[in-house]
Amino acid sequence: MDKRLLEILVCPLCKSPLHLASSKEELICKADRLAYPIRNDIPVMLVDEARSLTADELV
Numbered sequence: 001m002d003k004r005l006l007e008i009l010v011c012p013l014c015k016s017p018l019h020l021a022s023s024k025e026e027l028i029c030k031a032d033r034l035a036y037p038i039r040n041d042i043p044v045m046l047v048d049e050a051r052s053l054t055a056d057e058l059v
Helices: 003-008
Strands: 019-021 026-029 034-039
Touching: none
Parallel strands: none
Antiparallel strands: 019 026, 026 034
């Protein structure tokens, strides 16, 4: 994923910065405990498409 894009993307729910989880191809919002998928190098920034993270995944 392009670093410039990653720098400007924020969580659509709380506007917190997102962190790239390259092993899972997801963008992580630690504040809301959500993981937004990246499909075909395009981040899917829809809250309905995000999955909830467990406490273990946030570490």
